[in-house]
Amino acid sequence: MAEVKLIPLEVLLGQPERAAAQISPDGKRLSYLAPLDGVLNVFVGEAGTGSERPVTHDTNRGIQSYLWAHDNRHLMYLRDKDGSENFRLYDVDLDTGIERDLTPVDDVQCRLIAHRKQFPNDVLIGLNKDNPQLHDVYHVDLTTGKLKKIVENPGFVGWVVDGDLKVRGAVGTTPDGGAVIFVRDDEASDWRPLLEVPPEDAESTGPVGFTKDGKGMYMQTSVDSNTGRLVEMDIASGAVEVIAVDPNYDIAGVIMHPDTRAIQGVTVYRDRLEYSIFDDSIRGDVEALQRLNAGELLINDRDHDDTTWLVAFDDDSGPVKFYRWDRVTKTATFLFDHRPQLNDYPLVPMEPFSFAARDGLTIHGYLSFPAEVERTNLPTVLVVHGGPWTRDGWGLDPEAQWLANRGYLCVHVNFRGSSGYGKEFLNAGDHQWGAKMHNDLLDAINHLVGQGIVDSERVAIYGGSYGGYAALIGATFTPDVFKCAISMVGPSNLNTLIDSFPEYWKPMIAMWHKRVGQDRDFLWSRSPLSRVDDIRIPILIAQGENDPRVKRAESEQIVAAMKEHGIDHEYVMYENEGHGFVKPENRLDFYHRADRFLAKNLGGRVE
Template sequence: MALDVDDEGRMLVLYDGTGTRQVNEVDPDGTWRALTDLDDTCRGARFVPGSSRVVVEHDTGGDERGQLSLLDLDEPGLPTLTPLVHDAAYIHHLVAARAGSVLYTTNRRNGVDFDLVTHDLATGRETVLYDGGGWVMGVDPSPDDKWVVLSKASSPANSMQLLLLDTSSRSVTELTAEDAHNDQGPVAWLPDSSAFLVSSNADRDRMAIRRYDVSEAAWSDLLVDDARDLAGWPSPDGEHLLVGVLEDGEVTLALHRLEDGSAITALDLPAGGCAGLLYATPDPIWSPDGSFAAITYNSPVVPPTVYRFVPGGELTAIRSVEVPAELQHPESLRVPSFDGEQVPVFVFRPTGPSLGSTVVHVHGGPEGAAMRIWSPIISALAGEGHTVVVPNVRGSAGYGKRWYSLDDRQLRLDSVKDLAAINAWLPTIDGDPQRAVLWGGSYGGYMVLAGVAFQPDLWAAGVDIVGIASLVTFLENTSDYRRSMREREYGYLATDREFLESASPLSRVDDIRAPLFVIHGANDPRVPLSEAEQITDALTKRGVPCQLLVYPDEGHGLAKLTNRLDAYPQAFSFLRDHLA
């Protein structure tokens, strides 16, 4: 996974060959060097221009409370990490590194709102650039550092507000309304800082590439496709624009002219995968001189791979990994649901001897999406002999604003009804509805629990990973900074409590009959461990077969290879036993 490129063409990448994601340096000649070897996962890194230093973001035990440290590339062997911004009680998210300073966001003021801070590397002096409140989820400084685009979670579900910060006066201009139902993707400045591009669905169903000119304070459309989502990344030399196109879970890239958006050529990446853009892989990163771009690509048959792309020249993988030849791309199908809507699904056929069973694998979010990406779990389930159905139930991104809005608030259980429609549809792909199980993580874990609770006759078993058992206790106990954002999607504790209780699997726990396998991290800052404990305690008291695995060094999911190799084989065995 590509993180940054410096003036000499060196890249920083995240690589998990040691069992956790660590920062590595890749020289232009392809030489690799490990820069970190932590027990926990690194979350990001940036070169500090004009120096030999790199700033690294890392957390502890999956708690997502990022801490910032410096390392010196001139130090031989494995460099020592020196603390830069550390306070284990709060989040510090690395935004950018400039010559002599680091830009980051933090919630240390009150644990809820995220402020934008610049840290002087010579003096240690910190300056707050923005403390206007809210969850600032994206920060994009202009090349000349005069401006910063802030992307802040706004009041409608799945919506972001764009703000423009003047760094000298600290004044903030609202570029979009706080109550507008607009989502957005990547923001990218033009090299002269006169304007920026953003992927946005303002006033339309799909993401278009829009341009905002600072001096004119005016919006215009650069590229629009009414059927597909678009995003763009301009090169620092002002010549080129990489354009990503998302269609049915696949992201392709093409080179365009930045001046007018006209197409030059499609990139010859493998078919059927994702190269940046929305829930798939990191965005492409241009070298400072625009001579090449680092592109992270993956697919159901290709693990995450970083490519070096030279406009008008070659596209080269910096390291390739051999994978089993039996891995396959999925079929893309549609399932008619209860109200006539068509649910997009990807179907992975068994690559091992068929068990005659189906695993419905539900993504997290809920505003996330099932993409055509590398998933060892889905591949392993197919290798076990299961047919794996991967749906984008209503509420999923990637199929337009209308589709991802169909599960908001009181419509929550309509997405669960999509699961019942999939179960009824299974005979059309030679599946047995009575040998169908649910598997999902985070919001997908909620869907697993909701399926077995609200549709107890349909599902033979469930695997719930860091899932929500009660929307009420989840909202009460999740991290303070996440609560307001999650309430806008699920409903508000103060006004919607009755509905939240009725839509909670825990409210129907006495109806659950399907065996349940539950995995949770003790340090989960999003879905507290108590969600897993209360559902498994209730099922154990009723004598429903259930098993809970808790990992003390994990957060929202399993990041460490040792834990994955412990948990998932047990989950596979659990399914084999209860489908026998």
């Protein structure tokens, strides 16, 4: 590895130079996130002039995402305090530079619901102000800043807004862990059920939006199918028209015309993201863009005239590249790399692989090999994704690059319970936390050991959230498999995890019981804390003090138990963080600790 340049953690995992590029609705201005005195803020300037300047001035956690209002004058963004996830909605007037807090209420979470081109000054949001478990719908007038409740929530967990900015759809939950999609003909009508979703379909079914005439609703649903299909349902008759389906994978994304609301195409995530285009008017654009770069094409933004697109290419072995695409001239203008310094370092590809689990189920994943070494007997880090009802994909993964650069094989596994592979695969994870879901991880390592790729004596397990739980399971249930473990915001006791969910998660408790379990003795038997005395490997645990999902007690109770048993461990708690680490100084501190921890236990390189 001596000939491979060491990549500094700051380059891989610090702040990007620029990110999240968008175009203004009129197509004339470019915006992006960039550090201002080390903190991410929004920059805006005339497109193609390099005149971008900061228009927000956050000095704390930075702005993680933002969007243009359709009036071309305001930018909106959500921001919380120290990771609490009690987000407030802010805006900045680009003409005056004035920033406003549009939801100045403490201990309340704001969710952005909808805004439409035809109503440029109007925004619909959800606030759990009157009932912490439920988000009522509020209207925000961007001209005056006035906030007004327009729909009181009778018990729904999600809302669907039609093209006229009317709240006409909703999602509710059922006591058995299922769901119901509701509709109403207009805002004066009563709600009625449109689709009853069984528990086995609830995680892979949901509304996409209304058709332009408001008479139909697009849905991604696995009802009457194994994979999640895109369908249009007539809200009067309930008749279903299938628009797109793949026999093996769920529909991953939908391309909808911003004005006609016609479906122009879909994406399916196999080993990589693949497009199916239905609308000939954009087929040439997508095909030309795919010829431009080998990375994953992401259509991030479209202006009001739909003549200018803002696209990005996510490449597994290079920085994310942003382009402006002119649909009239069919020309692309390169804007920037999000981390241009990465061009100076040796990055490695993500290689898809698959194997048969011990019960015959096919499991997919990705391997990132260290460069310039023989692919035999490698020290290995098994990185477990969070969720767990999500999946790992292909593209630039800074953690994979970090680990491969240090000399480790990085293994990502889409274990049963991961999404995207159909409901049978997802439902195979029900009640399998710490059991078959964990066995899939072990089977991945055994498969690679059997091929001579992995050194069975030098394997670490690492992850955040559910992945942190999996790391703790690895240390407690199967300590002989792993040399060490790293858990970031991982739950240690499934009973206290569920007991301490934030109020706005309480309506979804039935889904958790269906997916994870309800009996307290059963949940305890699948909790790492129940076997803490079996730990025989060193553990690094990192936690955010204000995490609303996995409370700090989840880390502290297992740390206390390890202290009592004299178990080798390192614990770091970041006082101004939540479910994951946002502030760059905290992120880098964590990764430096992990860098040293892995080098000590697996023998890799360290910065």
